[in-house]
Amino acid sequence: MEKFTTLTGVAAPMPLINIDTDMIIPKQFLKTIKRTGLGKNLFDEMRFNEDGSENPDFVLNKAAWRKSKILVAGDNFGCGSSREHAPWALLDFGIRCVISTSFADxxxxNCFKNGILPIVLPQEDVDKLMEDAERGANATVTIDLEKQVITGPDGGEVAFNVDPFRKHCLLNGLDDIGLSLQKADKIEDFEKTRETQAPWMVNAKSA
Known part of the structure; x- marks a missing residue:
């Protein structure tokens, strides 16, 4: 998993509340088990018209926000069904951070497990960042995970909280597999000891 230390980029304003996972990545795109390739279908039903053409009114289709790395969203982002494809699609598009007043659990x-930082802030802070995002391509935002600070385009700072363990994992690029591999030597020692103490289990497994 790619490390998350600092992120500087354009933030896209999405003030809709209750953006659910089916809006993020519709169900017809859930057939794949690959984490890549879903970015082109992110927000598919909002980004594209029925004939496949782009919806010019959707924020990520506008020139100022086509390469956004940050979303500033309405309340209860990511609600609905529990599909890990939703953060996969965001990440594949290039989104590394989502800011909202609340998220579905x-x-x-799933965001943390896939290298995306979800930030929960009070409504007044989200409103200010939403205003900044609406200014477009020249209004870049910087997120410093180590310091837990968001710096707006005018230099104003907003502090945020994040669980220390999740922060550690993002800073070091550790997903569940990466965490397990940190203890590879202990796992190997356990397996060797187990072979000696219970050889019949090893033989049964080999058979």
Whole structure:
């Protein structure tokens, strides 16, 4: 998993509340088990018209926000069904951070596991960042995970909280597999000891 230390980029304003996982990545795109390739279908039903052409009114289709790395969203982002494809699609598009007043629990947890930082802030802070995002391509935002600070385009700072363990994992690029591999030597020692103490289990497994 790619490390998250600092992120500087354009923030896209999405003030809609209750953006659910089916809006993020519609169900017809859930057939794949690959984490890549879903970015082109992110927000598919909002980004594209029925004939496949782009919806010019959707924020990520506008020139100022086509390469956004940050979303500033309405309340209860990521609600709905528990599909890990939702953070996969955001990440594949290039989104590394989502800012909102609240997130659905499963989506929130899945973000951390896939290298995306979800930030929960009070409504007044989200409103200010939403205003900054609406200014477009010249209004870049910087997120410093180590310091837990968001710096707006005018230099104003907003502090945020994040669980220390999740922060550690993002800073070091550790997903569940990466965390397990940190203890590879202990796992190997356990397996060797187990072979000696219970050889019949090893033989049964080999058979």
């Amino acid at each position: 499963i989506f929130y947890n």
